[in-house]
Amino acid sequence: MRGVLVTGASRGIGRAVAAAFAAAGDRVAVQYASRREDAEETLRLLPGSGHALIRSDLSEAGSAERVVDEAVAGLGQVDVLVNNAAxxxxxxxxxxxxxxxxxxxxxxxxxxxxxxxxxxxDLTWAVARHLIDRGSAGHVVNIGSRGAFRGEPEYPAYGASKAALHAFGQSMAVALAPHGISVTAVAPGFVATERQSSKLAGSQGDGLRGESPFGRVGTPEEVAAAVRYLAAPEATWASGTILDLNGASHLRT
Ligand SMILES: NC(=O)c1ccc[n+]([C@@H]2O[C@H](COP(=O)([O-])OP(=O)(O)OC[C@H]3O[C@@H](n4cnc5c(N)ncnc54)[C@H](OP(=O)(O)O)[C@@H]3O)[C@@H](O)[C@H]2O)c1
Known part of the structure; x- marks a missing residue:
């Protein structure tokens, strides 16, 4: 049974990712910042036992190491890190x-x-060192964004942060391969999470659905399925990849 740390799992994509790992028999540490009730609901929704809840504001210095320490204490070990909080x-x-x-x-x-x-x-550093110390293989999956490639004109810091996360992950893929650790990213387009619900219900909704030739936006479960694949031992050879999950709404070269 693996230990999986999912950051930002109070709702949305993080909750779906946590549920997908738990459904496959893994133990999950659900990290959140402020939505305690939502995070507790995520925990309740997880099949299986031995899961953990961790509260932490990841913008605070030293929080990442504490989160990884708590995840190791709660789960016994961490084999997979999903950097989803944003x-x-x-x-x-x-x-x-x-x-x-x-x-x-x-x-x-x-x-x-x-x-x-x-x-x-910081979370990657702490989980990588935990895996290296144990002599164990493992997986890091970063939740990036289509915005890293397409641009985010009204949220330029967001686009830049996701482009940097993709690039960071690729450097780590090379650095951690000798330790048997894979590092990958997914780059979702628009996904129907709670945060996005008012946009989808409002005047922008049809335009957002129309970005994809499928005529819809993505679901948290579609992102979660890809994350679970990338964290599987048989996907180790995908290390370094950035997987587009955008319904052909943006084709990069
Ligand atoms: N939804 C989309 O259309 C879309 C598209 C592309 C990429 N993504 C990416 O997918 C991921 C999840 O998106 P989402 O729509 O599910 O987001 P969301 O509903 O806004 O959830 C964000 C999560 O991050 C946590 N978080 C925020 N600030 C934090 C902090 N300072 N410290 C610790 N945790 C913090 C939140 O915790 P609390 O709730 O407890 O505050 C929450 O669990 C993000 O990385 C996002 O960039 C989303």
Missing amino acids: VAPSPATHHPVATVSLDAWRTVWRQMIDVNLLAAA
Whole structure:
């Protein structure tokens, strides 16, 4: 039985990822920041036993090491890390360059880089060292974004943080391969999570669905299935990949 640490698993894609691993018989550590009730609901939804709940604000210095220590204590070991937590596009993080103040611009840039990139880097360091010390193979899967390739004109810090996360993961894929650890990423397009529900229900909804020739947006379960595949031993040879999950809405070369 493997131990799987999923960050940002209070809802949305993180919850679906946690559920997919638990359904396959793994033990899961559900990390969250502020939505305690939602995170407890994720835990309740997980089949099997031995799962753990971890609260931590990943923008705080030292939090990543503490989260990994708590996950190891709660699960016995960590074999898979899914870096999913993010400060994502929302009305609170909207920062179009032409209209936002410099103060607000700087604040959002720092929030997004702190959580989306630096926390993922620290978590990767801590899980990699735990695996190396144990002499165990393992897997890191980063939740990136289509926005890294297509651009995020109204959320440039988000696009930059995800492009950096993709690049960081590729460096780690090379650095950690000699230790039997694979590092991959998924780059989802628009996914129907709670955070996105008002956009999908509102005037933008048809346009968002129309971005894909399938005429719909993605589901958290589709992302979770890909993450579970990339964290399987038989996917080790995919290390270094960035898997597009965008319903052919954006074709990169
Ligand atoms: N949905 C999409 O359309 C889409 C598309 C491409 C990529 N993605 C990526 O997929 C991932 C999940 O997206 P989602 O839509 O499910 O997001 P979401 O509903 O906003 O969930 C974000 C998660 O990150 C956690 N988090 C936020 N700030 C944190 C902090 N400072 N410390 C620790 N945890 C923190 C949240 O915890 P709390 O709830 O407890 O605050 C929550 O569990 C993100 O990496 C996102 O960038 C999403």
